[in-house]
Amino acid sequence: MPAQTAAPAPARGGRVSRLSQLTVPSMPQSVASTAAKSSFSQAPSNALVPPPPVAVKKDPKLANNWKAKSAAELTDAEVIAMPDAEYMNEKQMAFFRLKLVELKRGILENAGETTEHLREDTVVVPDPADRATIEEEHALELRTRDRERKLLKKIEQSIQRIDAGDYGYCDETGEPIGVGRLLARPTATLSLEAQQRRELKQKMFGD
Known part of the structure; x- marks a missing residue:
């Protein structure tokens, strides 16, 4: 019949051929497989990466306020603005x-x-x-x-x-823990880098 001769002859059945055409993915299979693997492995790999340290911003206008105030009158911003040379002085x-x-x-x-x-x-x-x-x-x-x-x-x-x-000094390295970290966690005994190394070790080895 004319309808049968007009359509191209499928290799192994017209229904199977048309179905395969409808279900072909929009991206190559190798690309899709690579994307799936990367999305699957992204979460565990990031879980072991310690977060970057947060930089503490100092206000230069407050750098010398500590000299005229008592410890009870100082604000967190004024303590952060204190010069590094005054780290852990008597007032801090x-x-x-x-x-x-x-x-x-x-x-x-x-x-x-x-x-x-x-x-x-x-x-x-x-x-x-x-x-x-x-x-x-x-x-x-x-x-x-x-x-x-x-x-x-x-x-x-x-x-x-x-x-x-x-x-104010790290138990492991002896380096300053930092005013910013101590304001966030006054009981800290490790610097941020030492704490991240310890947490990473615990995740990897369960110590």
């Missing part, structure tokens, strides 16, 4: 000691509030669902207090380091 030590003492006070207040909450919630609740919710809230609060208890120990150790004049 006093500034971070006040921060650690304030952090310790907040943790102790939270611990006292948790004790009061547990005492107030000792009433037996008849509804099992409500009782389960209260128990879950208690468990969450106790886990938070446990983390703060460990942090409290680090705070006390950091205060002792300040009193001994060792605060």
Whole structure:
């Protein structure tokens, strides 16, 4: 018939040939395979790469404010702006000691509030669902207090380091930890680079 002679003859059945044409990918198979492999392996490889250090910006206008202010009056920006030659001088030590003492006070207040909450919630609740919710809230609060208890120990150790004049220097390299990192984590005992090396080692070897 004319309709059959007009269409080109498929090699092994017209239906199979047309289906293969419809399902051909828009990119070559080798390219698609390479893209899939790269997207699959990207997450684990990036997980082991430590983040780049964040540069601390200093305001030159605040560089000498520390000379006319007490440690309690200094702001974070003024401490960051202090000259590198003044790193961990007496005023900086006093500034971070006040921060650690304030952090310790907040943790102790939270611990006292948790004790009061547990005492107030000792009433037996008849509804099992409500009782389960209260128990879950208690468990969450106790886990938070446990983390703060460990942090409290680090705070006390950091205060002792300040009193001994060792605060602000890396335990591994002896290099300055940096004002910016100490403002973000006053209990830090490692520089950012040393901390990243330790975390990378733990991810790779599980130490």
